[in-house]
Amino acid sequence: MKILSASQVRALDAYTIEHEPISSTGLMERAALTFTFWFTERFADTRRPVHIFCGTGNNGGDGLAAARMLHHRGYDVVVYHCHISEQVSEDFRANRERLPGFGAVPVHDITPGSGLPALPETAILIDAIFGSGLNRPVAGFWGELLEQLNALPNTRVAIDAPSGLFADSPSTGAVFKADFTLTFELPKLAFFFPENQQYTGEWAIRSIGLHPEALAGAETQHFYLDMAMARGLLRSRHKYDHKGTFGHALLIMGSYGKVGAAILASRGSLRAGAGLTTVHAPRCAYEILQISVPEAMVSIDRHQYYFSETPPLEPYTAIGVGCGLDKKKTSREALFELLQKAGQPLVIDADALNILGKNQDWLPAIPKGSILTPHPKEFERLFGPTADSFERNALQREKAMELGIHIVLKGAHTCIAAPSGDCYFNATGNPGMATGGSGDVLTGIITGLLAQRYSPLEAALLGVFIHGLAGDIAAAELEYESLVAGDIVRYLGTAFHRLRLAGRRK
Numbered sequence: 001m002k003i004l005s006a007s008q009v010r011a012l013d014a015y016t017i018e019h020e021p022i023s024s025t026g027l028m029e030r031a032a033l034t035f036t037f038w039f040t041e042r043f044a045d046t047r048r049p050v051h052i053f054c055g056t057g058n059n060g061g062d063g064l065a066a067a068r069m070l071h072h073r074g075y076d077v078v079v080y081h082c083h084i085s086e087q088v089s090e091d092f093r094a095n096r097e098r099l100p101g102f103g104a105v106p107v108h109d110i111t112p113g114s115g116l117p118a119l120p121e122t123a124i125l126i127d128a129i130f131g132s133g134l135n136r137p138v139a140g141f142w143g144e145l146l147e148q149l150n151a152l153p154n155t156r157v158a159i160d161a162p163s164g165l166f167a168d169s170p171s172t173g174a175v176f177k178a179d180f181t182l183t184f185e186l187p188k189l190a191f192f193f194p195e196n197q198q199y200t201g202e203w204a205i206r207s208i209g210l211h212p213e214a215l216a217g218a219e220t221q222h223f224y225l226d227m228a229m230a231r232g233l234l235r236s237r238h239k240y241d242h243k244g245t246f247g248h249a250l251l252i253m254g255s256y257g258k259v260g261a262a263i264l265a266s267r268g269s270l271r272a273g274a275g276l277t278t279v280h281a282p283r284c285a286y287e288i289l290q291i292s293v294p295e296a297m298v299s300i301d302r303h304q305y306y307f308s309e310t311p312p313l314e315p316y317t318a319i320g321v322g323c324g325l326d327k328k329k330t331s332r333e334a335l336f337e338l339l340q341k342a343g344q345p346l347v348i349d350a351d352a353l354n355i356l357g358k359n360q361d362w363l364p365a366i367p368k369g370s371i372l373t374p375h376p377k378e379f380e381r382l383f384g385p386t387a388d389s390f391e392r393n394a395l396q397r398e399k400a401m402e403l404g405i406h407i408v409l410k411g412a413h414t415c416i417a418a419p420s421g422d423c424y425f426n427a428t429g430n431p432g433m434a435t436g437g438s439g440d441v442l443t444g445i446i447t448g449l450l451a452q453r454y455s456p457l458e459a460a461l462l463g464v465f466i467h468g469l470a471g472d473i474a475a476a477e478l479e480y481e482s483l484v485a486g487d488i489v490r491y492l493g494t495a496f497h498r499l500r501l502a503g504r505r506k
């Protein structure tokens with residue numbers, strides 16, 4: 001799914017109006033109906049009053065149309081007309097006139113200097129004041145109004161985007177803090193960054209049927225990695241395939257006290273479908289690995305406790321390195337040797353990233369097409385600090401292009417930046433996965449997919465998505481607090497099944 005800028009979405013609206021064709025008011029009616037369907041599913045109790053704050057533009061028109069529809073479905077609706085401008089949009093005017101008369105839907109005027117009426121605590125507050133077309137910070141009286149609404153204990157809902165939130169750049173000024181946001185057709189880039197979670201709350205997307213030709217032709221380098229995209233990457237297996245068909249993964253991992261990382265990664269590789277998996281580890285890990293992961297082979301390093309030598313690389317179709325590796329001098333030297341010898345892309349994580357962060361002149365030696373999987377602090381050590389998530393995303397894309405690598409920046413919406421400059425925000429995953437070893441499993445999964453000769457981009461995208469999906473299935477069974485990294489491995493098979501099933505239902 002594409003992620004487009006606010007101006008591109010406005011162009012899509014205009015194209016749809018001209019070429020479907022449909023009137024602007026008709027498209028607004030469609031959007032309001034879409035919101036109403038979502039709202040009545042989420043808040044089915046019609047006894048809760050609904051108070052809708054409407055600006056004078058088209059977002060306010062959406063709110064007025066939704067007010068009418070919710071009234072007809074039995075909700076007790078009150079509208080607040082926020083007089084931001086003396087001019088109102090034509091669609092706002094049309095929907096203002098269509099509100100049920102005789103006080104069925106009361107309308108209160110809010111003007112600069114007027115106070116906010118007392119609102120019942122049970123009321124659901126709906127924000128339709130500014131929407132996603134905002135191009136300046138909200139300050140003054142209207143900023144104070146947003147802050148007053150934010151201070152109330154009520155449930156807050158935003159139509160399309162919380163008022164005050166910039167879709168394509170860092171937000172300044174007051175921003176409505178929604179508990180829920182229903183956005184139309186496509187997600188906004190701002191929704192994927194942690195500093196904006198306090199404003200968007202739990203967000204969802206619903207289509208309003210914008211013109212498919214215009215949507216297909218819209219150019220972007222930002223994408224939402226959803227079920228449909230991930231399903232398109234997954235390959236089928238055939239009757240006469242064998243373990244050689246699915247490649248041989250090498251995992252260079254583990255050190256004294258950190259053998260668990262190698263175990264989790266190797267299980268991830270095997271459960272992701274690698275035909276063979278070999279773990280190269282120090283001597284102290286030998287018995288532990290042979291007992292814990294009998295399906296994997298073990299290559300023994302000459303060092304008792306740490307990675308100190310690169311094994312022969314010819315037998316392997318993919319190589320992952322870093323989990324539990326430690327940062328001893330011998331390991332640093334062996335990692336540099338690996339970078340020089342590897343003729344194929346690597347999956348680089350954890351301590352290998354930290355070593356690179358201390359030796360940034362090594363970055364150009366990383367094989368082209370490699371996949372780096374840093375968390376935010378590791379990313380900062382590698383590439384430097386940034387002021388906000390928009391700047392960090394730009395730096396991530398810049399470094400991916402400059403170095404010819406894939407950068408998987410882990411987080412609530414893990415972002416994969418490709419050498420092309422395209423980046424993909426993941427739809428799966430949950431807070432229960434914020435636990436030690438989760439990243440080791442991800443490294444194993446991606447390496448296992450790469451071993452099966454998925455392209456580096458395919459392996460990164462599918463690996464991130466299936467890792468998060470397995471975590472979501474595990475969390476549904478176990479709750480966030482009780483989820484551990486091994487549970488992600490345990491539910492990988494179910495995740496693959498669910499992904500395949502999604503394809504069959506289409």
